[in-house]
Structure formats: C-alpha cells, structure tokens
Amino acid sequence: MAAVYSQHELSEDATLSSSSRKPKSLRKLFSKKLFTKSNNQAADRTDASTSRHYDFENSGREQPTSQSIEQGESLDQDWPVVEEREISALNDKGNEFFGKNEFDAALRMYSEALKLLKNSNIITDSGDRNEQAEENATKVLEMSLRSSKLVPQNSSHYYRASEVMADAMENIGLVLFKQKDYERASAMYGDALVARQKCIDLLTVRFKSQKGSKSKEAMAKYQEEKNACKVDLANTLFYTALLRERQGHVDEAFRACEDAILLRREVFPDLKTDAASLSLLSTIGRLYCHESVQRYEDALGYFHEVHRMKCELFGKRHLGVASSLNSIAFIYLNLGDYDKCVVISDRAIDIASNGRGLNKEMCVAWTNKGDAQEKLGQYVDAVASYEKVLDLQSACLSEDDIANAEVYEKMADSYLSMNDIQQATSSLEDAILVKIEALGDENEELAKSYRKLAECYEMTQDYSNSIKSHTRALRIFKHIGDKEGAAIEHNKMGGILKKSGDYNKAMEHYMASLWHSREAKLPSTNPIVADTIRNVASFQTN
CATH class of the missing domain: 1.25.40.10 (Tetratricopeptide repeat domain)
Structure with missing residues (x-):
C-alpha cells in the first residue's frame, strides 16, 4: 500500500514540497478574489495590508487562473528577480515612519516589501541562490513581524498590523518549510493562525461597536472584508495541513484540511464552482487515501469533484484529467471494485498517451490496471501491464529508481500466483538489486x-x-x-x-x-x- 501510495501522488495540485514551488504561485491558488467584476464594491475595496485599491483583474493577490492550476501552477518558470535595494529601501522607509509613530505608513512600506518578496525568487529553492539576498529577505519579513507586534492593541491601526503580522508569519513559515526546518515552520504557522483569527475577531468587534444603524453598503463592505479574512485563514490552514503531512502527522493534516474546507464553504457555499478550492479538495482526498487513514469512500467523493472541475476548467482530454482518473481508479482498487478500476485506468491511459509522449500519469494508469488485473486473477494480463510500466519507466527513470523495484515485486506476486517460481525469483532478484542501489x-x-x-x-x-x-x-x-x-x-x-x-x-x-x-x-x-x-x-x- 505504501509503495503504491507514494507512486500515486493522488493529486499534484496541492503539493507544497516541490523545491520549485514559489510563494507567489501558492497565493494564486487561494486568491482573495471573492467577487465578480460586476461587483463595484469589491473593486473599490482597500486591502488591509496595502494603501492601494484593489483591481482584482490586475493587482493585489492574484486571481487563480486555469493556466496556473493546470500546469502545476507554472512552478518552474523564472519569476522576475527583485533588486535587493528595492526591498531594502522599502524596509528603511518603513523604519523611518515607524520611528515617527506613523504606524499606518510604516506598515504600508513593510507590506510593499512583503509583496515584492512574494513576487520574487529570493525566498525559494531556485538553485544558485544568493545567500545575502535570502538573509536580507528574511530580515524584511522579521522586521515586518516585529514592527506589527509593537502596534498597541487600542490603536486604530491594530487590525492592519495583525494582518501584516499574519502575512509575515506565514511567509517566514514558508521559508522555513523550504529549508526543511519543520519545527520552526510549524510554530510560525501556528502563530499565523492565531493572527488570522484575531483579524476576524477585530473586524467583528469594530463593526459591532459602530453606533447607529448600519447601511447596506457598510454591511456589504464588512462582509467582504470578513470573507477575505476567512479565505486567508483557510489558506494558512491549508499550508499547515501540507506541513503536518510532511511531518507524518496525517490525522492532524486532514483535520486542518477539513477546517479549511468549512471556512471556504462559508464564503463559497458551493465549492464546486470555486476553482481555487481545487488544490484543497485534491489534498484532502489524498490524505483520506493514506494507509493510516484509508477513508476511501470519503476520498472518492472529493476526487469525483476534482475530476469534474478539471474537465470544466481544462477539457476532458487534458493530462490533468488523467491524474484525477488515476486517483479514482486507485480508490476503486482499494474498495475492491477491480473491474471499474480497469475501465477507468484504460480511460486514463487513452488520455495520457494522446500524443503527449512519456509522462508519469501513463505509468500510474498502467500500474493501477496491472494491480486490478492481478486481483481479478488475470495474471498474464497483469504481468503484461507491469512490463509496460517498466518499459515506460526505463525511458524516463534511472535503473535504480525505487519505482522499478515496486513494479518488479508486483510482477513477482503475479508469477507466484501462476506458480512460475523461476520467473518470480528472477523478478525478486531484480527488485533487490534496485533496492540496494536506491535504499x-x-x-x-x-x-x-x-x-x-x-x-x-x-x-x-x-x-x-x-x-x-x-x-x-x-x-x-x-x-x-x-x-x-x-x-x-x-x-x-x-x-x-x-x-x-x-x-x-x-x-x-x-x-x-x-x-x-x-x-x-x-x-x-x-x-x-x-x-x-x-x-x-x-x-x-x-
């Protein structure tokens, strides 16, 4: 089970662990874009951590696009390098305002520095990083965090400071995650969650403390701001879930995902129409399939939604659709519906092999099919499927890749079921040679x-x-x-x-x-x- 699961990253949409994933692309997946272009109030909304008004189509935290989700969120593209002096200048200007007790202006400067950091490759694992640039980037984040904490709670700027503080904590947590410092990342995400909730509480208290009757416009503005805060809290819960998964705390991970889904449903009652929730649904489906959880029926419902959304976003013949089909086939395999697993795997193979050359989804689909055939007693067909997997993997993986060992062992099981001990022995010997090199x-x-x-x-x-x-x-x-x-x-x-x-x-x-x-x-x-x-x-x- 563990080997099969590792080969099926049941959805790649939500995986934060890739060394090429950038903070900006993560923010794109969970945008603050809550309203359509026709909503004039949303267009005029001022974000809590910047002085500029939102143009949801062109600025601020970006709207998730089909392309960003479809292509692994453009993980490998090179983001524009931000000059160090730009960030340092904003940081220095923020310090100047802060020294004059002009907290609002100081927080704007720190927020602009944070925004530049999110749009840069300074805090990502992009290969030959400039250590000084990374150190300065972290200093900006930490300065923003410290400065936000110094704003008095009775200040009119405290709400804005809390949101900047939450953003800084979240980004520092992301840096630490990239550096594999999971304990410190966990602490930062935990503090960010507290700050996010504080933003919601402060917003509610501020609104209720306003005297007199509230106009419809004021009510709408309050609800928009509160919804934006809820989405931010859901984002932080999502990042926490991915961190907990990496730490091996799967039960905590899927609970964080469940809380994030509940929050997003408060904003988007029908998540089926919320493209930005695609990664979240994929992640909780994957976590439900983990060998320590095995809530396959719950996972199936989520992956059916992921599949439907991908078909609508990208078309029924897109490679991302093959990925969701592979996830569904894997679940039917574990539920014991082997015939359905074979049928769905064939559909995934058809899509994955449609002029796209070698790709992971084709290997996964053939593996699922072989597993189902083995369970059905179709051992000759299962061996043929596994041989197809090995043939595909030989063109894109090294000989000592552990994925090959897993397939060799599956072949050995099928040969044993056919009482072909000699072939089973040969396959196991091949698996052992690979494992010695890999493990x-x-x-x-x-x-x-x-x-x-x-x-x-x-x-x-x-x-x-x-x-x-x-x-x-x-x-x-x-x-x-x-x-x-x-x-x-x-x-x-x-x-x-x-x-x-x-x-x-x-x-x-x-x-x-x-x-x-x-x-x-x-x-x-x-x-x-x-x-x-x-x-x-x-x-x-x-």
Missing part, C-alpha cells in the same frame, strides 16, 4: 524482499539459498532493531532446517524466535509465536 544495504524494505526471495527458494527446495536470504533479512532486522522481524526470520529458518533434518540448529532458531518475540512483546496468539511454541513442544515430546 542501501540496511533498509527494512530490502529485508522484506530478501524474505520473499527466501520463500521462493524454499518452494523449489533450494534450502541453502533460502537460508542465505533469510540470514540477510535477519541481519537487517537486527541492525534496525526490528525484534518482530527478527522473530519471524528465526522461525522461518527453524522451519527450513527442520525440513532438511538439522533438528539441533532448527531448535536454536526456534528458541531465538521465542526470545525476540518476547522482546517484541508479541502475544501468544500471534501466528509466528504460536507456530514457534508448537514446534518447540514437538521437539520436547520426541
């Missing part, structure tokens, strides 16, 4: 492959090679401290030695298996423990 000599996944290879040798009564393979697996399990794995290997080796008539050595391995089982705190009902006890008892009665 090293002391990896748990390598140990599991050695165990499967040993079982193949045992089937052909090649006990010598079977013992050697189990011994290699045992060495790895002991090295990594996997006592349960070691108990299994000792049990397996005891069984082989018993078959070959070497009862004394068999007894030694059975006793070693019991010791490791006890260390691993395995219950007596565990199949390996029960089998070991039974064999030890049989030796004692003979």
